[in-house]
Structures are given as structure tokens and as C-alpha cells.
Amino acid sequence: MWRDDACLLDILLASRKIRQFTQGVTWQRFQADELMQHGIMRLVQIIGEAARKISPELKQAHPEVPWQQIIGMRHRLVHEYFRIIAAQVWRVVQEDIPPLISRIEPLVPPDEPTESETG
Numbered sequence: 232m233w234r235d236d237a238c239l240l241d242i243l244l245a246s247r248k249i250r251q252f253t254q255g256v257t258w259q260r261f262q263a264d265e266l267m268q269h270g271i272m273r274l275v276q277i278i279g280e281a282a283r284k285i286s287p288e289l290k291q292a293h294p295e296v297p298w299q300q301i302i303g304m305r306h307r308l309v310h311e312y313f314r315i316i317a318a319q320v321w322r323v324v325q326e327d328i329p330p331l332i333s334r335i336e337p338l339v340p341p342d343e344p345t346e347s348e349t350g
Contacts (some may be wrong), residue, residue, distance in 0.1 A: 235289045236340050241281035243335045245274045249328050261321050268317055272308050275323060278331075279305020289338075296334050299350075 249271055254262070261267060282301040289299045304323060308315060 234284065235286050239339045242278050243339050245281070245329050246332045246335065249274050249324055250332065253324050258318075258321055261324075262317055262321040264317055264344040268320060270324065271324060272315065272320055275320065276305050276308050279303075279308070293334075293338065296331070298340075300327075301331075302322045 252267070252270065252274075261271075274288070279302050282296075282298050283305065285298065290296075
């Protein structure tokens with residue numbers, strides 16, 4: 232289903248951006264950088280929104296992806312933004328994003344070659 236493919240790609244791209252933006256960043260720097268916190272939280276929201284739109288069939292076929300936890304984190308960031316604790320977001324960055332990338336990568340279909348690439 233094209234919608235699932237698009238959502239999986241959104242999850243993968245946002246996860247990779249989180250990894251890229253936080254590479255070499257310490258907890259102390261993250262804690263002190265409110266702009267970085269908000270940027271990372273926005274990417275986590277994108278991941279959660281895309282996960283929410285994944286079809287029930289795909290979710291059921293891939294229980295190794297913690298769909299409900301991903302969606303739950305998105306809900307907390309959007310609806311309980313006033314109670315967000317930076318340490319919880321940092322934990323997601325450090326503990327949840329790397330395995331999410333490795334679980335989603337195999338599910339994202341390869342790019343289709345363009346006409347110029349096929350001859």
C-alpha cells in the first residue's frame with residue numbers, strides 16, 4: 232500500500248535526522264539547548280503521526296516495531312507538551328531511535344529507478 236510506504240519513509244527519514252542532529256551531542260548540551268530539544272521533539276511527533284497512519288495490517292505483520300509506544304509518545308508531546316521532561320526525550324533519542332531505524336529500514340521499499348537510470 233503506497234500510504235504505508237510513504238509513512239514508513241517518513242518514519243525512517245525523521246529517525247535518521249534525529250540521529251544526525253544529535254550525533255556527538257551530550258546530555259548536558261541537549262539539556263541546555265532548548266532549540267535542539269524542540270527540533271527533536273518535532274521529529275518525534277512526525278514519527279508518531281506517521282506511525283499512527285500505518286495500516287492495521289502492516290502493524291500486525293510487524294509486531295517488532297513498538298507502534299503503540301511510538302504513537303503514545305507523539306500524543307504526550309502534542310497534548311501534554313507542558314509536562315514534557317527533556318530527559319524522557321533524550322532517552323528516546325539514545326535508546327529508541329537506533330533500534331527503530333534498524334527495524335524500519337527493511338520495511339521501506341527501495342527507490343524506483345527513473346527512466347534515465349534504466350536506459
